[in-house]
Amino acid sequence: xTTNPFPRRAIAVALxxxxxxxxxxxxxxxxxxxxxxxxxxxTTTTExTTTTExTTTTTTIPTTTTAPPTFPLTGVPAGNxxxxxxxxxxxxxxxxxxxxPQAGLNQADIVYEEIVEGITRFxxxxxxxxxxxxxxxxxxxxxxxxxxxxxxxxxxxWSGGNRNVVNAIGNANAISMAHGxxxxxxxxxxxxxxATEHTLFNEGTSTIYSRLDPSQGTPPAFFSYRPAGxxxxxxxxxxxxxxxxxxxxxxxxxxxxxxxxxNEYGEVHMDNAGTPVNTPNxxxxxxxxxxxxxxxxxxxAVTVGEGDAWIFSDGKLTFARWSRPDPSRPAVFxxxxxxxxxxxxxxxxxxxxxxxxxxxxYA
Numbered sequence: 001x002t003t004n005p006f007p008r009r010a011i012a013v014a015l016x017x018x019x020x021x022x023x024x025x026x027x028x029x030x031x032x033x034x035x036x037x038x039x040x041x042x043t044t045t046t047e048x049t050t051t052t053e054x055t056t057t058t059t060t061i062p063t064t065t066t067a068p069p070t071f072p073l074t075g076v077p078a079g080n081x082x083x084x085x086x087x088x089x090x091x092x093x094x095x096x097x098x099x100x101p102q103a104g105l106n107q108a109d110i111v112y113e114e115i116v117e118g119i120t121r122f123x124x125x126x127x128x129x130x131x132x133x134x135x136x137x138x139x140x141x142x143x144x145x146x147x148x149x150x151x152x153x154x155x156x157x158w159s160g161g162n163r164n165v166v167n168a169i170g171n172a173n174a175i176s177m178a179h180g181x182x183x184x185x186x187x188x189x190x191x192x193x194x195a196t197e198h199t200l201f202n203e204g205t206s207t208i209y210s211r212l213d214p215s216q217g218t219p220p221a222f223f224s225y226r227p228a229g230x231x232x233x234x235x236x237x238x239x240x241x242x243x244x245x246x247x248x249x250x251x252x253x254x255x256x257x258x259x260x261x262x263n264e265y266g267e268v269h270m271d272n273a274g275t276p277v278n279t280p281n282x283x284x285x286x287x288x289x290x291x292x293x294x295x296x297x298x299x300x301a302v303t304v305g306e307g308d309a310w311i312f313s314d315g316k317l318t319f320a321r322w323s324r325p326d327p328s329r330p331a332v333f334x335x336x337x338x339x340x341x342x343x344x345x346x347x348x349x350x351x352x353x354x355x356x357x358x359x360x361x362y363a
Contacts, residue, residue, distance in 0.1 A: 071128035072218060073109035075225035075345040078128070086127065087216035088154040089208050090174070092144070093122040094136040095247065097265065099198045103272040107131035110222065111279070111349045114143060115245040115289060115299055115358075123147055125154070127219060132204025133272075135188075137179070138197070140169050142292045143300040148174040150330045152217040155208055157182075159200050164294030173328070175213050182211050222330045223281075226314075226342040234316030240282060242351055243359040245299075249351070251282050253315045258344065260312065280346035283333065284310040285322055286355040301352045309333055310360065313343045317362060 068077045069084045078084035088109075093102050096119060104124060105111060108131070112123035121138055139161040145168050148156055156174040160166065169176055179185050179200060184207035187199040202208060226232060240251040240260070251260040259278040262269040269277040286308045292298040306323040311333060320341050324331035333341045353360055 070345075071109070072221045073125060073127050074347060075221075075223065075343070076128060084128075085218045086209070087212065088125050088127040088151050088219040089205055090144075090148060090151065090154045090156045091124045091126070091134045091202070091208075092138050092140055092156075092158040093124050093134070094138040094198055095120045095122055096198055098195060099136045099138075101270050101272045101274075102136065103201065104131040104134035105277050106271050106273075106275055106347075109347055111347075112147060113244060113249075113349065113351050114141070114301055115352065115354060116141060117298060118246045120244045120247045125151065125219075126205050130205045132206065133186075133188075133201045134204055134208075135201030136198050137185075137200045137202060140165055141298055141300065142168045142294045143303070145169065145172045146303050146327050148172040149327045150324075151219045153213075153215055154219065155211055155213075155216070157202055157208055159197075162294060168294060175211065175216065177208065177211055183207055220330060223333070223343045223348065224340045225345045230342070232314035232316050232342075232344070234311075234313070234318040236315060237312060237317045237362045238315070239363045240284070240310075240312055241359075241361045241363075242284065242353060244351065244353070245358070251312070251349075253312075254278070255315060258314070260349075262349075279349045280313065280344040281348040282312040283348060283350045284312075284353050284360055285331070285350055286353050286358075289354050289357075299354075303331070303352070307355060310362070311341050311343070312362075313341075 069081045070076060071078050071084050073088070091104060093104065095102070102122070104126070105122065107126065107129045108124040109127050109129070110125040113120050114123055123144060134157070137157060137159050140158045141161070142165060148154060149172060151174070153173050153175060155177055156169065156172070157177045158169070159179045161169070184203035186201055186203070187196070188201050189199050238253050242249045247264055248266065250263040252263065254261050257278065259280050260282050262277040271277055288302045289299040290302060292300040304324050304327050306321060309320040309322045311318045311320050318335055318341050320333045320335050322331040322333050335341050
């Protein structure tokens with residue numbers, strides 16, 4: 001079991017600090033101080049007058065600065081160092097037509113889009129930014145276990161599942177908070193949410209964090225990011241097209257906002273605040289799917305191993321490979337030269353496309 005890298009009190013302080021996001025990160029730039037030896041003059045008179053003048057010496061103390069802490073899942077500077085240490089939350093969000101508009105997609109640090117049974121669901125990870133509410137919340141799948149195991153024991157919010165899935169999630173390195181196991185769950189039947197399975201929400205991440213456990217730790221960094229002012233590399237691209245097992249998805253590059261804007265089912269995908277779903281980075285990770293041991297009708301993404309990836313960042317495409325030999329660590333994405341691909345600081349969507357099956361294109 002993973003141990004907690006910082007004490008319980010530090011976690012509590014981190015959560016309180018994150019709630020207000022008070023700016024205190026970064027080192028202070030102390031002005032360089034100058035020490036000057038006063039000029040002295042001594043005069044001795046014999047037959048002639050001799051004057052001796054001391055040399056003036058100036059000593060400059062070097063200025064040192066400390067880089068501000070960054071959030072591990074976005075690479076964005078954290079206004080508060082302790083806020084960057086808090087554990088992550090995972091919420092399983094519905095992507096049925098009747099579930100839209102969803103809440104929390106534009107606040108999640110990382111979103112995995114998984115293929116389930118003829119549709120997709122979102123494995124949404126929160127750490128740097130709070131969201132209220134979040135949902136609609138749906139059931140888990142066995143493919144969630146390996147995704148949970150890389151996050152250093154996150155809080156996992158879901159609506160339940162069949163007995164085999166429940167047992168599998170119980171063995172994951174996560175703190176389960178299924179419907180009925182924690183505070184803040186409620187039903188919202190407005191709009192297209194007629195069927196009960198599309199109506200479950202939670203009040204938000206602040207409520208979920210009330211279930212914090214001392215066994216939890218900070219999630220590891222998932223990606224490397226371009227330093228400010230560093231030009232991006234790759235092939236210029238304006239759109240990405242995927243057929244995610246019945247869900248047609250398009251991402252369109254917005255050069256003004258420096259984000260990819262999501263479209264599904266032929267229309268802009270809007271969140272509950274009326275904002276288009278968007279992200280600075282889209283990773284298409286080609287994985288194999290196999291029948292789930294909990295239910296052979298349910299596909300299970302294989303996210304431990306290696307494979308190809310297309311990485312879209314800053315309006316450009318880089319062909320890459322992903323490698324994840326250790327289930328407790330996230331995948332590493334490298335280019336043709338073996339170097340880790342650098343992303344734009346900010347949020348990232350990972351499309352778990354089925355290798356050799358999912359149609360993927362770009363323009």
